[in-house]
Amino acid sequence: MSNKIVFSRLYALIRPYKYQFMLSMFAALVVAGLSGAQAYMVKPLLDKIFVEKSTYFLSILPIALILLFAVKGFFYGLNFFLLEKIGQNVIREMRTKVFDHIHAQSLSFFHRTPTGELISRVISDINFMQAAISTAVVGLLRDFIQVICLLIVIFSMNWQLAMISLVFLPAAAIPIVKFGRAFRRISTKMQEETAVVSNIMHESITGAPVVKAFTMEEHESKRFAAQVEKLFQTIMEDARYRRIQHPLMEVIGGFGMALIIWFGGKEVIAGNSTPGTFFAFLTALVMIYQPIKAVSKINSTVQRGLAAAVRVFSLLDQPADITSKPNAPELPPFHNSISLQNLQFSYDKQTKVLKDINLEVPAGEILAIVGPSGSGKSTLANLIPRFFDIDAGNLLIDGHDIRDVTLRSLRKQIAIVTQQTILFNDSIRNNIAYGDSERAEEEIRAAAKAAHALGFIEKLPEGFDTVIGESGNKLSGGERQRISIARALLKNAPILVLDEATSALDTESEREVQIALENLMKNRTTFVIAHRLSTIKNADRIIVIKDGRIVEEGTHDMLLAAGLEYEKLYNMQYQN
Ligand SMILES: Nc1ncnc2c1ncn2[C@@H]1O[C@H](COP(=O)(O)OP(=O)(O)O)[C@@H](O)[C@H]1O
Ligand SMILES: [Mg+2]
Missing domain, CATH: 3.40.50.300 (P-loop containing nucleotide triphosphate hydrolases)
Structure with a gap:
C-alpha cells in the first residue's frame, strides 16, 4: 500500500470532522504565535522596568502577561480538546468497524488468523493510527509555526547573534538524528519482545491445568524469565543510548550558550544592544529548543502510525468470503x-x-x-x-x-450443539437466551427443564442469575452441555x-x-x-x-x- 493511498484513507477518516480540525489548527497557530510574543515581552520587561525603572510599564506589563497567558491557555485547551475529540471519535469508529469486519468473516478466517493478532489490530494499532493523526499532523504544524515565530523574534533582536546560534542549533540536533535511528530500532524490538512476554503469559495461564498436570511450572517459569530477561536487556540498551544522548546535547547546548553570552555580553557592554534585547533573544532561543526536539520525535510517531494504518487497512480489505448475495431472498421455513x-x-x-x-x-x-x-x-x-x-x-x-x-x-x-461447549461469561439466563433478549421467563425455564438443566440451576444460590465464569468454567462439563442444549431448544430451529x-x-x-x-x-x-x-x-x-x-x-x-x-x-x- 503506497503512502499516498494510506494518507488519503486516513484523511477520509477525519474528513467528517474537517471544520473542527481546521479550528483546532487555528488554535494551534494562535498558541505558536503567542509563544513568540512571550519571548518578545522579556525585552520591555528588562529594559523598561529594570533598567529605566518605568512605573508605567510596571503597571502595564503584569496585566499584559496575565492576558497573554490566559489567551494562550484558552487556545491551547481548545486545540488539545478538539484534537482529542476528533482522535477518539476516529478510534471509536475504527474499532467498531474492524470488530464488525472481523465478525463478518467466515470460520476459515478465524482458523488462519491468530487471536492475538486480531486483538492487537483493534487495540494497539488503532491507537498508533490515532497518535499519528492528531499528535503528528497538528503537533507538527504547531511546532513548525512556533519555530518560525521564535526565529522571527531572534532575528529581530540581533541578527548577528542569530546567525551564530543558527550554526549551533543544527549541531545540537545531531545527537537527536544520530540516536533517533537507534531508538527506533530498539523501540520496535521492545514492542516485539513485550508481545512475546504477553504470549507466554497468555499461554501459560490458559494452559494452567496442563502445566500443573505435567508439573511444568519450573519450565514455564524459566521460559518466562528468559523472555523477561531479553526484554530487560533491550530496555537497558535503550537506557545506555539515552545516558549518552542527553548529556551530549546539554554540552553542545552549553557551548552555544557560552558563545552567545560572550558575544551578546560584549555588545551590551559596548552599548550596541540593551539587556532586554539580549535576554529576549536568549529566552526565544531556549524556547525554540522544545519544538525542534518534538519535531524529531514526531517522525517516529508518524512512521509507527503509518505502519499500523497499513495493517488495519489490509485487514479491512480482506473481503468477507461468506456473505449473503445482494438482495438475496429469505429462506422460507424449512418443510x-x-x-x-x-x-x-x-x-x-x-x-x-x-x-x-x-x-x-x-x-x-x-x-x-x-x-x-x-x-x-x-x-x-x-x-x-x-x-x-x-x-x-x-x-x-x-x-x-x-x-x-x-x-x-x-x-x-439451524441449531448446533458440539462437543466443545461455547458459553459466555454472563448469567445462565442470558446464555440460554443468547441472541434473543426478548424471551419470556417461562420459555427460558421450559427450555432449561427440557434440557434437564433446571435441577442444577435451581440448586445454585443465584439460580438463573448465576454468572458462570469465562467459557462457563464454574460449571461441570455435563452442566455446560445441558445449558447449550437449552439454548438450542429455545432457538427452536x-x-x-x-x-x-x-x-x-x-x-x-x-x-x-x-x-x-x-x-x-x-x-x-x-x-x-x-x-x-x-x-x-x-x-x-x-x-x-x-x-x-x-x-x-x-x-x-x-x-x-x-x-x-x-x-x-x-x-x-x-x-x-
Ligand atoms: N479448519 C480446517 N482446515 C483444514 N483442514 C481441516 C480443518 N478442519 C478439519 N480439517 C481436515 O479435514 C479432515 C476431516 O476433518 P473432520 O471433518 O473434522 O473429521 P471428523 O469430524 O470426521 O473427525 C481431516 O483430515 C482434518 O484434518
Ligand atoms: Mg469431528
Missing part, C-alpha cells in the same frame, strides 16, 4: 428436504475432504453420521449452516441453493446438528445429556454425529463416511448384517 448432490469440498482448494457426497434428508428424519476420526463428519455437518462454501455440486434446502438465500434466514433455522455432543462427558452426565438431547431432537430434522451406540440406534438412517465418501447407508440392523465398514466401526467404537 421438505435437504439435498446434497455430487458435493465436493476442500479447506484449501487442494486436498478434497469430501468427495462426491449424495444425500437426501427428508424433513423429520434423524440421520446419524458415523466414520473413523478425520473422515469428514464434522466438515459435512458444518456445511449445512454454510460455515464453509462447497467447491462443487449442490447443497439445497427445499430446493433453494443455500448460497442464494440470506445467511441470517439460513442460520436462524427446525434443523439440528449434533456433533459429538456427548463425547466429552462421563457416563453419569452423559445419561442426563442424552435425555436432554432426545427432547431436543423431537420434531426436528437432525444430523447427529455420535460416539454412542444408543443415539445411533434410534436414528432413522445411518451413513458411514470414510475418506470423505459415503461408503454405506441403512439402519443399524441392516448395516450390521452387511458386515462391512459399519461392523468394523461398531466392534471398535460402540461395543461397550
Whole structure:
C-alpha cells in the first residue's frame, strides 16, 4: 500500500470532522504565535522596568502577561480538546468497524488468523493510527509555526547573534538524528519482545491445568524469565543510548550558550544592544529548543502510525468470503428436504475432504453420521449452516441453493450443539437466551427443564442469575452441555446438528445429556454425529463416511448384517 493511498484513507477518516480540525489548527497557530510574543515581552520587561525603572510599564506589563497567558491557555485547551475529540471519535469508529469486519468473516478466517493478532489490530494499532493523526499532523504544524515565530523574534533582536546560534542549533540536533535511528530500532524490538512476554503469559495461564498436570511450572517459569530477561536487556540498551544522548546535547547546548553570552555580553557592554534585547533573544532561543526536539520525535510517531494504518487497512480489505448475495431472498421455513448432490469440498482448494457426497434428508428424519476420526463428519455437518462454501455440486434446502438465500434466514433455522461447549461469561439466563433478549421467563425455564438443566440451576444460590465464569468454567462439563442444549431448544430451529455432543462427558452426565438431547431432537430434522451406540440406534438412517465418501447407508440392523465398514466401526467404537 503506497503512502499516498494510506494518507488519503486516513484523511477520509477525519474528513467528517474537517471544520473542527481546521479550528483546532487555528488554535494551534494562535498558541505558536503567542509563544513568540512571550519571548518578545522579556525585552520591555528588562529594559523598561529594570533598567529605566518605568512605573508605567510596571503597571502595564503584569496585566499584559496575565492576558497573554490566559489567551494562550484558552487556545491551547481548545486545540488539545478538539484534537482529542476528533482522535477518539476516529478510534471509536475504527474499532467498531474492524470488530464488525472481523465478525463478518467466515470460520476459515478465524482458523488462519491468530487471536492475538486480531486483538492487537483493534487495540494497539488503532491507537498508533490515532497518535499519528492528531499528535503528528497538528503537533507538527504547531511546532513548525512556533519555530518560525521564535526565529522571527531572534532575528529581530540581533541578527548577528542569530546567525551564530543558527550554526549551533543544527549541531545540537545531531545527537537527536544520530540516536533517533537507534531508538527506533530498539523501540520496535521492545514492542516485539513485550508481545512475546504477553504470549507466554497468555499461554501459560490458559494452559494452567496442563502445566500443573505435567508439573511444568519450573519450565514455564524459566521460559518466562528468559523472555523477561531479553526484554530487560533491550530496555537497558535503550537506557545506555539515552545516558549518552542527553548529556551530549546539554554540552553542545552549553557551548552555544557560552558563545552567545560572550558575544551578546560584549555588545551590551559596548552599548550596541540593551539587556532586554539580549535576554529576549536568549529566552526565544531556549524556547525554540522544545519544538525542534518534538519535531524529531514526531517522525517516529508518524512512521509507527503509518505502519499500523497499513495493517488495519489490509485487514479491512480482506473481503468477507461468506456473505449473503445482494438482495438475496429469505429462506422460507424449512418443510421438505435437504439435498446434497455430487458435493465436493476442500479447506484449501487442494486436498478434497469430501468427495462426491449424495444425500437426501427428508424433513423429520434423524440421520446419524458415523466414520473413523478425520473422515469428514464434522466438515459435512458444518456445511449445512454454510460455515464453509462447497467447491462443487449442490447443497439445497427445499430446493433453494443455500448460497442464494440470506445467511441470517439460513442460520436462524439451524441449531448446533458440539462437543466443545461455547458459553459466555454472563448469567445462565442470558446464555440460554443468547441472541434473543426478548424471551419470556417461562420459555427460558421450559427450555432449561427440557434440557434437564433446571435441577442444577435451581440448586445454585443465584439460580438463573448465576454468572458462570469465562467459557462457563464454574460449571461441570455435563452442566455446560445441558445449558447449550437449552439454548438450542429455545432457538427452536427446525434443523439440528449434533456433533459429538456427548463425547466429552462421563457416563453419569452423559445419561442426563442424552435425555436432554432426545427432547431436543423431537420434531426436528437432525444430523447427529455420535460416539454412542444408543443415539445411533434410534436414528432413522445411518451413513458411514470414510475418506470423505459415503461408503454405506441403512439402519443399524441392516448395516450390521452387511458386515462391512459399519461392523468394523461398531466392534471398535460402540461395543461397550
Ligand atoms: N479448519 C480446517 N482446515 C483444514 N483442514 C481441516 C480443518 N478442519 C478439519 N480439517 C481436515 O479435514 C479432515 C476431516 O476433518 P473432520 O471433518 O473434522 O473429521 P471428523 O469430524 O470426521 O473427525 C481431516 O483430515 C482434518 O484434518
Ligand atoms: Mg469431528
